[in-house]
Amino acid sequence: MLRDALRDQDAPRLREAAHKSCGMLSMFSAVAGDLAGNLEELAAGTELDKAAAILEQLETIVHELVKQIDGMTVQALHRQAEVWPNPMGQPSVVGDV
Numbered sequence: 001m002l003r004d005a006l007r008d009q010d011a012p013r014l015r016e017a018a019h020k021s022c023g024m025l026s027m028f029s030a031v032a033g034d035l036a037g038n039l040e041e042l043a044a045g046t047e048l049d050k051a052a053a054i055l056e057q058l059e060t061i062v063h064e065l066v067k068q069i070d071g072m073t074v075q076a077l078h079r080q081a082e083v084w085p086n087p088m089g090q091p092s093v094v095g096d097v
Helices: 002-007 011-026 030-044 048-069 074-083
Strands: none
Touching (some): 002 011, 011 030, 011 048
């Protein structure tokens, strides 16, 4: 979506796609969310000449995120939470409550 909108020089479509991406990516990475937000701002200001470099950075981070979460399950996250010490002394896993 993002790459297609940029290729077509469609600023409104790029802005909308970047806005949606920003919300979703922010849950996984502040950096990726910020880059998507920057892309949205550039599209809103029709500064598409600067957008390609931002999009390349964003794509690199997204590929890395996908590698990190590939195969991740809720059970694996629970096991990790049980191993990690909690500095606040609070239960690490919902089941511990």
